[in-house]
Amino acid sequence: MSVSYTVVGEDALPVAPIEAYLVHLVAAGKAPATVKAYAQDLKDLFVWLGQRGQDFAEVELEDLAQFVAWLRRPVELRQPGVFVLPGSPSALDAATLLRKRATLAGFYRFHAVRGSAKAVLGGATPGVRHATGDYLPVLAHTMRGPVEHSPLRLPAGGRKRPRELSDDEVTLLQDACLRLRDRFLVTLLYESGLRIGEALGLRHADLDPAEEAVHVVPREDNPNLARVKEMKARSVPVRGYLFQRYADYLDVEFGELDSDFVFVNLWRGHRGAAMTYSAVADLELRLRKRTGVDDLTWHALRHTYATRLLRSGTPIEVVAELLGHESTETTKSIYSHLTLGDYRRILTESGVLDGGPVA
Secondary structure, three states: OOOOOOOEOOOOOEOHHHHHHHHHHHHOOOOHHHHHHHHHHHHHHHHHHHHHOOOHHHOOHHHHHHHHHHHOOOHHHOOOOOOOOOOOOOOOOHHHHHHHHHHHHHHHHHHHHHOOOOOOOOOOOOOOOEOOEOOOOOOHHHOOOOOOOOOOOOOOOOOOOOOOOOHHHHHHHHHOOOOHHHHHHHHHHHHHOOOHHHHHOOEHHHEEOOOOEEEEOOOOOOOOOOOOHHHOOEEEEOOOHHHHHHHHHHHHHHOOOOOOEOOEOOOOOOOOOEOOHHHHHHHHHHHHHHHOOOOOOHHHHHHHHHHHHHHOOOOHHHHHHHHOOOOHHHHHHHOOOOOHHHHHHHHHHOOOOOOOOOO
8 A cells, every 4th residue: 555645735736846746755755754754845845935925936945944843843933924043942843844955855855856856955966966855967976076955053962872772671661561572572673673564564574484584674654654664674683582572462362363463452452463663652652651761762773783883893784684675874873972982892802902913
């Protein structure tokens, strides 16, 4: 099942410049959640343009700086004629503003290539790879030189990294699960580093007790819209005890249900239907309340898995593959917070800091 989004104007028709870009994102294989976020960002842009009576193709860099200032306002104050005191706190955090900036950059690059606007945030380099996709027009391969970066500045900080969970917190989290299904889900994420969407898309055939591995298989037809990021397949070795947790879940709770999906509804909704993102979001909230770990997220388990591998001396190339990252640069940018002590211990254990001639 394919899902996409659009933005309609006051005439109840799709806003053509946005629609063209969203169609491109879908064709490029972007996840429905990504397309939805971009649609929301561009809706904000066109609401702001409508208030100013300005066409999107006439926007200059200075205009977008004003748009960012408008975004920082609370929604109820984003009205013409409303004055906001300088220095007022931003209604959006730095990570959200950065994402919206990336949306604008991709949107205007796309329309620059089509000749319907200029790349006000992307310099003079239409056709290079950019933050919102892999759009490469004809003759892009002939371009040379570095990418010109936008001078529009946003607050420092970026996306807040999830916190690494301690062993005690992981145990607390597992013990807070009232169902074997939920306990298995927590254990799976901790032992494999899967994204929550990848876990929701797992079929029974993807769990391999003989090889003690979990196979992440990209699929387009998941009814719960679960998705493997970038559609990148991989296999992750895991410890054998994970399959005992899986067997316990099957024997006691899954029983005779007829479903290919590993994680299914057992008590609410249609029994045997694949669990949805909203269902696991509710579970995450319940586990926070039971454990008192307010900053608990499913992604924190993935983050803990990766940090554990790096601290054990696992080469970053291997960690990147196990996480399903496109490149080691992604892994480095996320896990650059390992301490000097971590690196010293890894080098000592590998023998790099011991022995050898002294100059």
